[in-house]
Amino acid sequence: MLERIPAAELRYVGKRTPRIDAKEKLTGQATYVSDMVMAGMLYARVKTSPHARARIVKIETEAARKLPGVRAVVIGEELDYRVGLYVVDKAILAKNEVRHYGEAVAAVAADSIEIAQQAVDLIEVVYEVLTPVLHPLDALKDDAPLVHPKLGEYDYMEAAFTPKPGTNIANHTKLRKGDPEAAFEQAEWTIEREYTNPSVQHVPMETHVAIVKWGYGDQVTIWSSAQSPFTLRNLFCTAFRLPHRNVRVVVPHVGGGFGGKAGIGIEPLVAVLSKKAGGAPVKLTATREQEFSLLPCRSQLTYRIKTGVSKDGKILAQQMTMYWDSGAYADYAVNVTRASGYSAGGPYEIPNAQVDAYTIYTNKPFGTAYRGFGHVEFHWGLERHMDLVAKAIGMDPLEFRKYNALREGSTSLTGEKIRAHTGNINKCLEAAENAVGYGTLSDAERQREAATGMKIGKAVVGLHKAPAMPPFTATAVILRMNEDGSVTATLTLTDYGQGTYTSIAQMIAERLGFPLEKVKIAFESDTDHDPYDWQTVASKGLLLSGNAAILAAEDLLKNAYDVAAQALRAQICDLDHDGEKIFVRHHPESAVSFRQLAIGYCYPNGNSIGGPLIGVGRYIAQGLTHLDKETGQGLPALDWTYGAHGMIVEVDKHTGEYNVLKVASVFDVGKVINPDAVRGQAIGGMLQGLGTATCEGYIYDEQGHLLNPSFTDNKIPTAKDLPLEVEAISVETPQVDGPYGARGVGEHSMIAVAAALGNALQNATGAQITHMPLRFEDVWRAIQRREPVDNWITKSPHGSCKSAPEIQRHGGEC
C-alpha cells in the first residue's frame, strides 16, 4: 500500500492537521458513556470481595431485595455463564470461591445510585478465608493451592496457548532458535540476572462504564467505554450463547483506554442486571477504587536473562525466562506472555535463543493488555541487562547495542528475515545519542553539577515491538458519499484519544483528492451499522485501517468513475477528477460534479443511473503465520516499530532524589502522517512510561489485600513530573505495506523508559537497581549498596528481586 509520492506533492499526509474531534471535546459537548442517561435507566453497584482467596459460604440478599427502589439483585450462584478472551476461566460473579481482592460477588440495580449502594451494603457475604497464593514463583511450587482446579475443563484457544491443568500455569510459551547450549559453551562471557516489576494500573481518566439493555427476545444493546466493539460482542455472545445478530455494541467517545478496555469487562454483569430488571437499561460506572481491583491491571513480571557473549562483544546466545503474574484470570496475560516471548530479545540479533515464558495464576487482580503489551515490563529487564553485559565485558553500552542491533539480513527470534525496509534501529539509537549528548557532559551540565552538587547521568536504550495479534487480523472501512459531494467514513477501530481518526481522514482526503473539510469520520462506533474491526489494540490501527481507508477511497472513486463515464459518454481512461467533479481530461468542460453523482446520476429527462456512491475497503494482515508451539518459529509480526530513548538525569547521591532533565524519544514510524499527533503519542507515552518507572505499582499485604487502590497512594505523573526538556524525533524508513509507508507508534513511546532511567541513574551513581519503579528510597538504598526491599508484598519473607548479577568469564578472571 506504500505509495511513493514525493512529500512535496502530498497535500494532507505528513502535514500539521488539527484533530477532527478536538472542538467537540474542548466545548464539553463530546458524549462519553459516563454522560449518557436513558429513559427508565437504573443504576448499578457492585459488592466486591475483601479477601484474596476465600470460599463463599453464604450470601444473604434478603434485606437488599426488600429495599424500596431495588429492581434487581444478582449473585454468582444463579448465573451459568463463563467469559474469557483466550482461556474461558471467569464467572461473571464469583461462584463458590473468590480468587482476588476486589472480585465482584454480588450486584444490584436500583432507581438511584444511592439506593443501589445502600442495597449493596445490606448484602452479607459469609466467607471462609483461605490462604492465598500471591507470588508467581510460589504458585509454581508443588504444594501451592490451585487458583483454578478445573483448568483442564476450560475452553481455550488451542492454536496459540498451552495451559497446564493441575498447576497454576495458564500458558507456557516456548521459543527455540539455533543451539543455545553449544553457543553458551563457546561464549567468552556468561552473564545472568533477574529483573522484576509490580502490577500497574492503566488509569484511564474515564473509569470503565457500561449501559446495557437486555430487550425483548434477547435483543441486547450495550453502550460501553470499550476499545474493541466487535471483540466485545463476540465474547459476549459466546458467554451468553446468543446469536451475534442479537447483540449491538455502541461505543461513543471513550476517556482513555491504554489496553485496559480492550476486551470484555463489566458488560456481562450489567447485562444480567438488566435482564433481571425486566429489560430496563442499567448503568454501571466503576469507582476509581474498583478500577484498580475489580477491573484488570498490568501483570507483574519476573524476568531472568542469561546472555553468552563472544570476546569481541557479539551476543552468541541468550536464555530468557519470564514469569508473568496473571492474577486470578488469564484474560490478555496469556497473550502478553506469547507476544513478549517472541520479542523477548529486543531489537538485537540473537543467533541462539531459548525463551520460556509462563503465565501464572495467583490470587491477585488479574492482568490484561496495557500499552506496550508486555514490552514495557520486559524491556525494563532487557535494557538494564544490556548495560550490565556491556559494562561487564568492558564495552560502552551504546556501542554494544549498535554492534548487536538487528539489521538487514538478521533473523528475528522467530526466524523472520529482517529487511532494509523493516526499519532502522541504529538510526534511532544515533538520534537519541545526539539529542542527549551521550558519553560526555556539556559545559552547562558541568556547571549545573557544580552548582547543585548533583551528579548527572545519561543513557540511551533501544526498543522494538510488533503488533500482538492473530495472523488473520482484519478490518474494513466504508466510505459513503453524501448528497453534497462530501464523504463520511465508518469503521470500528475506535479512537479513544490516539488521534488515528484524524490520520485516517488525512489519508482519505489525500487519496480522494478532496479538501479535508469534506471528509468526516463518524466517531460513534456501532456493530449494527459499521463494518468489522478485530480490536483497537497493538498499534496496528493506523496500518490496517489506513490501508482499508485508502482502498475504500479507491473503490468509491472507481464507482463514481463508472457512472461518470456513462453520464459523460466517455471512457474511464480519459477521465480525471478534482475535489468537485469528474471531467474528461482533454475536454475539461465536459464534467459531472460529485454532487450530481452522489446518490445516482439523473439525466435531464429524469432517467437515472448509479445509485448512492459507496466505497468499501477491506484489509487483512498479509503473510503472517501461527507460531510453532514447540519452537516459537513463524511469522507473527505485521510490522516492527523500532525506537530509542535518550535520557539525562541528575541525582543527589546522599538522598537518592533525582530529576529527569531530558528525554529524547525516537521512533522509526515509517512515515509521519500527522506530526503533532505523533509527538503527542511520543510524549504522552513517555510520561506514562516515567510513571511506571518512578512511582506507580500495586502494593499488597501478606493476605493479598491491595493497599493502594487510589490516587493518594498510587500516584500517577502530574505536570510537575514532566522532564525539564522533552524531544520527539522521527525516523522514516517506509513500511512497504503501510499506508503512505506508515507504521504504528501508539505503544512504543512507553517502552524502555524505565530502563533508560535505571541506566542513567546507575551511570551517575553506580546504583544497581533491578526492580522498578525506582523510588527515591530505592535509589538511596542502591547507592548505599543495601539489598533492595521487596515491599510490593509487604513483610514478604522473600525478596522478589535479586540484584547481584552472576558474571562468569570462562577461562579468565571475572
Next chain:
Amino acid sequence: MKRIELTINGDLYRRDVHEHRTLLHVLREEIGLTGTKEGCGAGECGACTVIVDGLALNSCLVLAVEADGTEIETVEGESKDGELSGVQQAFDRHHAVQCGFCTPGMLMTIKDLLRRKPKPSRAEIIEGIEGNFCRCTGYEQIIEAVLDATGQLEEKGEIKHA
C-alpha cells in the same frame, strides 16, 4: 431536599436537591451539564474542576447546597457565540487534547490561573495545572497551548526528523 439557586455560565438554575449530593452530581445528573467530568470523586484528579465565585475547585468535594447562591463557570460557558475561546483555540492548534476527559477541568483551571496571572511562566503553568491529571498527553502540548494563548510561545513544539 433543599431548594438552591445556581447561576451557571450566566443562566439561573433553581433545583431541589438532596443535601448529600455534590455539586458535580447536580451539575451533571440534575442539570444535565455533562461537560464537567468525574475522574475519581475524591478530590484527587481535577477532572471535575469548575469555577465557583471566581475560584477554581473540585466540584466533587463541594456539596450542592454549599454552592447555593453562587456564580459558577463550567466548560460549557467557555466558547461564546460559536467561537472557541483563545485557550480553546490554542488547545486545538497544539493537540492539547487526546481522549478529552481531562480537558474540561483543565480549561477551568487554566481560566482561573490566567485571571490571576495573565502571562504565567512555564513553571507557573506547571504549578497551576499540577492538580489536574492528564493520562494521555504528557502535559507538554497543554503547556505549549497556554504559552501560545498568552502570546509567549517562542517556538512551536515540533517533531524533529532524524
